[in-house]
Amino acid sequence: MEPARSNQANQLTTPEENDHEEEILTGLRKNQKTISPKWFYDTEGSALFERITQQPEYYPTRTEIDILRDNRAAIAAACGVGCVMIEPGAGNCEKARLLFDAIRPTAYVPLDISATFLQAAADEVAAQFPWLRVHPVCADFTRDWSFVDDLPAGRRIVFYPGSTIGNLEPAAATDFLRRVRGLVGADGGLLLGVDLHKDRDILNAAYNDAAGITAQFNINLLSHLNRALDADFHPQHFEHSAFYNADEQRIEMHLVSTKDHSVRCLDEDIHFAQGETLHTENSYKYSPESLNALATSAGFQVASSWFDEQQLFSVHYLVCAP
Numbered sequence: 660m661e662p663a664r665s666n667q668a669n670q671l672t673t674p675e676e677n678d679h680e681e682e683i684l685t686g687l688r689k690n691q692k693t694i695s696p697k698w699f700y701d702t703e704g705s706a707l708f709e710r711i712t713q714q715p716e717y718y719p720t721r722t723e724i725d726i727l728r729d730n731r732a733a734i735a736a737a738c739g740v741g742c743v744m745i746e747p748g749a750g751n752c753e754k755a756r757l758l759f760d761a762i763r764p765t766a767y768v769p770l771d772i773s774a775t776f777l778q779a780a781a782d783e784v785a786a787q788f789p790w791l792r793v794h795p796v797c798a799d800f801t802r803d804w805s806f807v808d809d810l811p812a813g814r815r816i817v818f819y820p821g822s823t824i825g826n827l828e829p830a831a832a833t834d835f836l837r838r839v840r841g842l843v844g845a846d847g848g849l850l851l852g853v854d855l856h857k858d859r860d861i862l863n864a865a866y867n868d869a870a871g872i873t874a875q876f877n878i879n880l881l882s883h884l885n886r887a888l889d890a891d892f893h894p895q896h897f898e899h900s901a902f903y904n905a906d907e908q909r910i911e912m913h914l915v916s917t918k919d920h921s922v923r924c925l926d927e928d929i930h931f932a933q934g935e936t937l938h939t940e941n942s943y944k945y946s947p948e949s950l951n952a953l954a955t956s957a958g959f960q961v962a963s964s965w966f967d968e969q970q971l972f973s974v975h976y977l978v979c980a981p
């Protein structure tokens with residue numbers, strides 16, 4: 660007889676090295692310099708994000724967790740049991756763990772760009788849920804969907820919490836949801852966590868925590884670029900800035916250059932004037948109506964919605980529109 664073995668997550672499948680150079684340089688050459696927020700997430704950045712979620716000002720994570728915990732039976736009834744659950748941007752997989760006993764997926768596919776952090780989270784999930792097949796995938800979901808060819812068989816539910824959808828520009832959010840719709844098909848669905856409009860003071864405080872963890876997270880992006888691309892950004896010459904842009908209905912995060920200086924990145928000299936910013940993230944906020952419009956634009960319809968008492972955050976179950 661074989662000795663009993665504890666459950667283990669699959670070893671990560673990692674993507675082929677993508678060519679990011681053109682994407683990065685295009686952003687750095689603009690008048691308003693920009694970079695994708697995916698560059699926040701190396702192992703250090705993922706750990707800093709986890710610490711952000713524990714800050715008292717950062718309401719989204721604890722509010723979404725409360726919504727999921729309070730409504731898990733109804734969520735399981737909406738999603739149905741026995742699916743393959745795919746989570747893009749899974750991070751520490753904390754929210755999915757709350758649902759497993761209710762939803763009883765046949766397999767869980769956490770997908771993230773931050774490989775080492777993902778493997779550790781997947782291993783923990785496998786140890787905690789010995790009956791669950793855990794199939795982690797390291798991929799950039801803005802570029803590479805080849806993981807779809809290698810998914811465990813079964814009806815598919817995509818779980819996309821954390822208002823990560825809010826990091827995408829509205830047109831890119833529609834494109835992303837269209838892809839998800841193709842992935843889950845007519846018998847699947849999308850469980851989506853979305854941050855809501857609210858008083859700007861609550862929003863500004865959430866992205867400017869007193870302990871300075873969001874500032875560290877923002878500045879770590881430069882250290883990540885230095886490590887990954889052999890660039891020479893000087894983190895000490897930048898400051899964190901985050902504010903609510905009411906016209907665009909989004910929080911913007913920037914890194915503000917505190918002096919005139921140049922950095923070398925991908926064989927190019929990039930000049931920063933004093934006060935000039937590198938725009939690192941948008942976090943769009945939605946209303947139930949604008950979320951409904953986004954779902955419709957992607958061929959989904961909202962089947963069920965759950966909110967906290969203060970209507971700070973929301974979770975929605977979307978199915979393919981007929």
Ligand SMILES: C[S@@+](CC[C@H](N)C(=O)[O-])C[C@H]1O[C@@H](n2cnc3c(N)ncnc32)[C@H](O)[C@@H]1O
Pocket residue numbers: 696697700705708720747748749750751752754770771772773798799800801820821822823
């Ligand atoms: C805002 S955090 C949310 C984490 C977790 N889902 C939650 O709700 O707390 C975004 C997550 O998406 C991952 N991520 C960001 N951009 C990504 C990309 N382009 N491809 C894959 N994962 C990405 C990050 O590594 C991070 O774990």
